[in-house]
Amino acid sequence: MKIIETNLAEVRMKIGSNAEASGRTAADVKLVAVCKYFGSDVTAAVVAAGCGEIGENRPQALWSKALELSSLDVRFHQIGHLQRNKVRRTIGCIDMLHAGDSLRLLNSISAESVKQGIVTQILIQVNISGDQNKQGFKPNEVESVLENVAVMPNIDIQGMMTMAGLQSDPSKTQREFAELRELRESLFSRCPDNVSLRHLSMGMTRDYELAVREGATIVRIGTGLFAGIPRV
Secondary structure, three states: OHHHHHHHHHHHHHHHHHHHHOOOOHHHOEEEEEOOOOOHHHHHHHHHHOOOEEEEOOHHHHHHHHHHOOOOOOEEEEOOOOOHHHHHHHOOOOOEEEEEOOHHHHHHHHHHHHHHOOOEEEEEEEOOOOOOOOOOEOHHHHHHHHHHHOOOOOEEEEEEEEOOOOOOOHHHHHHHHHHHHHHHHHHHHHOOOOEEEEEEEEOOOOOHHHHHHOOOOEEEEOHHHHOOOOOO
16 A cells, blocks of 8 residues: 555655654664554554564454464564453463553463463553553652562563653653653662563654664554554
């Protein structure tokens, strides 16, 4: 689809310019295309356009697409909340879980990963804005979470994920992203063996440019890629 190719090129250009502003390059930032409102045909078109990192909110949709698109070079990211009763079917389909939002979930993933003989890559979800409607750990809980994770086999904590608040003030949004970066920097040297904190997944269509300036290594883009395409 030509519109996807055009939108993808524009998003990547903006990622590159903002990465340069933070002393990095576009190659330092992974673009995850959020396809939660679109079927396998549109998802396949994104992959064909050159973006093989696909984000899904609903595990059921992820399961279906993982099967239907198995012949493509695609890596799936579960970016929405994952219920524990869906862990078994999900972890074998994904490259990374972005919403490690409770110790109960992390324990379940660890146990199921042992059963399946795999290592599951996870990002710790941090509620940096303090929004009571958002899930995730408070910033002051993260160090304790990492200590607990240290004894959980078969999971690899790759970093942290957050969503900024819905405020209209860009400076406040940028500050929230900066707070997550600063939290990572403060914990980096004290990480257990199965924790690297190499990734910061932050920034969506409305605010990814600010996120990249503040050190995002993964951005999750939906509307910015699919504007003009009917949802299913």
